[in-house]
Amino acid sequence: xLRKLLAAVAMCVGLIGLSGVTPxxxxxxxxxxxxxxxxLPIAIPDFVGDPATTTTAxxxxxxxxxxxxxxxxxxxxxxxxxxxxxxxxxxxxRFGDWRIIQSEALVTGQVMxxxxxxxxxxxxxxxxxxxxxxxxxxxxxxxxxxxxIGHLISDAIYEKxxxxxxxxxxxxxxxxxxxxxxxxxxxxxxMDQDGANPAFLxxxxxxxxxxxxxxxxxxxxxxxxxxxxxxxxxxxxxxxxEEVLEGFPGMTFAPRFSPDGTRVVMSMEREGNTDIFVMDxxxxxxxRLTNDPGIDTAPSFSxxxxxxxFESDRGGSQQIxxxxxxxxxxxxxxxxxxxxxxxVWSPRGDLIAFTKMKGxxxxxxxxxxxxxxxxxxxxxxxxxxxxxxxxxxxxMFSRSAPGASGRSQIYxxxxxxxxxxxxxxxxxxxxxAWSPLIR
Amino acid sequence: xxxxxxxSGVLHVVLIALTLVTxxxxxxxxxxxxxxxxxxxxxxxxxxxxxxxxxxEEPVPEPETKPEAPxxxxxxxxxxxPLSPAPEPExxxxxxxxxxxxxxxxxxxxxxxxxPQAEKPPEPQVKPRQKPTPPKPExxxxxxxxxxxxxxxxxxxxxxxxxxxxxxEQRQATxxxxxxxxxxxxTGLSLSEIDAFRSQVSKCWNAPIGAPNxxxxxxxxxxxxxxxxxxxxQPEFTDPSRYSAGDTYYRAAAEAARRAIIQCAPYKLxxxxxxxxxxxxxxxxxxKMAGY
Numbered sequence: 001x002l003r004k005l006l007a008a009v010a011m012c013v014g015l016i017g018l019s020g021v022t023p024x025x026x027x028x029x030x031x032x033x034x035x036x037x038x039x040l041p042i043a044i045p046d047f048v049g050d051p052a053t054t055t056t057a058x059x060x061x062x063x064x065x066x067x068x069x070x071x072x073x074x075x076x077x078x079x080x081x082x083x084x085x086x087x088x089x090x091x092x093x094r095f096g097d098w099r100i101i102q103s104e105a106l107v108t109g110q111v112m113x114x115x116x117x118x119x120x121x122x123x124x125x126x127x128x129x130x131x132x133x134x135x136x137x138x139x140x141x142x143x144x145x146x147x148x149i150g151h152l153i154s155d156a157i158y159e160k161x162x163x164x165x166x167x168x169x170x171x172x173x174x175x176x177x178x179x180x181x182x183x184x185x186x187x188x189x190x191m192d193q194d195g196a197n198p199a200f201l202x203x204x205x206x207x208x209x210x211x212x213x214x215x216x217x218x219x220x221x222x223x224x225x226x227x228x229x230x231x232x233x234x235x236x237x238x239x240x241x242e243e244v245l246e247g248f249p250g251m252t253f254a255p256r257f258s259p260d261g262t263r264v265v266m267s268m269e270r271e272g273n274t275d276i277f278v279m280d281x282x283x284x285x286x287x288r289l290t291n292d293p294g295i296d297t298a299p300s301f302s303x304x305x306x307x308x309x310f311e312s313d314r315g316g317s318q319q320i321x322x323x324x325x326x327x328x329x330x331x332x333x334x335x336x337x338x339x340x341x342x343x344v345w346s347p348r349g350d351l352i353a354f355t356k357m358k359g360x361x362x363x364x365x366x367x368x369x370x371x372x373x374x375x376x377x378x379x380x381x382x383x384x385x386x387x388x389x390x391x392x393x394x395x396m397f398s399r400s401a402p403g404a405s406g407r408s409q410i411y412x413x414x415x416x417x418x419x420x421x422x423x424x425x426x427x428x429x430x431x432x433a434w435s436p437l438i439r
Numbered sequence: 440x441x442x443x444x445x446x447s448g449v450l451h452v453v454l455i456a457l458t459l460v461t462x463x464x465x466x467x468x469x470x471x472x473x474x475x476x477x478x479x480x481x482x483x484x485x486x487x488x489x490x491x492x493x494x495x496e497e498p499v500p501e502p503e504t505k506p507e508a509p510x511x512x513x514x515x516x517x518x519x520x521p522l523s524p525a526p527e528p529e530x531x532x533x534x535x536x537x538x539x540x541x542x543x544x545x546x547x548x549x550x551x552x553x554x555p556q557a558e559k560p561p562e563p564q565v566k567p568r569q570k571p572t573p574p575k576p577e578x579x580x581x582x583x584x585x586x587x588x589x590x591x592x593x594x595x596x597x598x599x600x601x602x603x604x605x606x607x608e609q610r611q612a613t614x615x616x617x618x619x620x621x622x623x624x625x626t627g628l629s630l631s632e633i634d635a636f637r638s639q640v641s642k643c644w645n646a647p648i649g650a651p652n653x654x655x656x657x658x659x660x661x662x663x664x665x666x667x668x669x670x671x672x673q674p675e676f677t678d679p680s681r682y683s684a685g686d687t688y689y690r691a692a693a694e695a696a697r698r699a700i701i702q703c704a705p706y707k708l709x710x711x712x713x714x715x716x717x718x719x720x721x722x723x724x725x726x727k728m729a730g731y
Contacts, residue, residue, distance in 0.1 A: 163689070
């Protein structure tokens, strides 16, 4: 009897079930929110070359390995561990051979000399685990330009694997320093981002400070003391010509280009007060953006050109502010302990890098434009003057050691704060400015 | 009267018990009808994906001649040449998967490599394609619950008696298993089993840190597994349109997720509940990682 009753109940329940009240079959879903973040193991064998290009083929692979390794995001594997010897890049590699050595990506390439003497460089990037080609490109260039090919290939690999544009085909201008600290010679210098091809742009007769690239990497603005008067200059890299931005009644300094390259924003000091001005490079007309008894300086445009960040002591201590590009709506965004200086807007727009002074040491940090999320990336006796890689992921800055003999050098650090590197320069160096990607 | 009361009481208890305990079992229905036995198109050995880029003799923007400026090389003298959309028909002659490769130079180690698979030390990544397992026609579906009164009575009976375990089955239901919440209705896996799977995948996931807007980089990958936990086929993105939409950040994030899945296979999951995990949607959420 009871059995029957239960059966009847069960029947009812079954009916309910079939009528769709119960949940449908649930696909097993698993959420993964924890990762094992590490540099990606990548194999970059020497490129295949013809008899005329074997050395270049190996050199290009070396440049790529160096770039990717320095980025901190990749771990180029030791070529001695490779099992397969790549001989033809048009044949798929033996993926198993690359998996055994724990490689997750593989770069194969070849360098051929064409009849006209130019190089044809081809490469393919393979996803070793998915056994798929991720990208394949070819380049043509003159023989002496092989290094740039290495940078361009590095950029393509970086972009494919991170989603972010690369920053290897770029250059850095900086102030090359020599001589005793009291009588420093400061010359404008330039090099590739990896320290190769260094060259001086000025002869050191007059002091150069705060060099900055324009958006096409074709000219550099800087401040110089000529006849003991600080002025803003524009140096054209192609012609080697330099020009002073005239028309200001006071001292001008801390120049920086607008993102479209048509304007220069800078500070002008007059009768003890420093304010921010912007000059239209076509009309040479300048416009005052701040009018405040405090010192307003170090202006930097947001990448969309709509806002400017700058430092000011108008509130009693040196802090970072953000205002509209017409000078309206200035808001303080830094509220931590200590003083803040040299704000620089990231090319990606999401962060502003700064120098922070607190407790006798200097730090490089980042903060969101709304003032949230301040993070210190590195601290030392004197870290200052941040400049962004064009992809907004790496920052270069100057570091000086204490004492009369303390060296001044350039370092880079990525946004994680974990990958700090000394940037090789010929001699001492300071005040780096990273170029946009060269086109 | 008393009998009626008793019957009513029993009925209620049974009903509650059914709702609490039995119902989920009832609903462990076989996978939905739209489950399609995968036939993941062509062999995924990579060569099908080779863009004919490198072969294409595209006219290349002639690099401007380098000005003689000794100081430094002129920028703009060479453009990166994204040849990607080179003419399709230029497909590189499909090199046979691997064995018949004409290895021109006699390399010492892989002399004639009879079968790459056999030679290699056992790898965690089981090649989905070459797996000897015959193509599974369909998952062995548990018999459809027909509406059979006796069967239902059987179910009720089972609820009342402890279910005799299969001889090889070790796992004992512990008190903690009962008290711990299940990972989701109908998954049939305990939280600790899911946790183990999760940590196995996490170990291989090199999440895209540092990219902007991590909330837009959440990638869901559908994986189909063999009973031994190996991959039946290449993982699929559940939103393939986003993958091919041209967002380089998303694409890189998706590919990193795919690499994680492939790299960490085979997965350790309870064989007795294979039907519960033969197909899993794995959601890779990098938001927690984004704070560096």
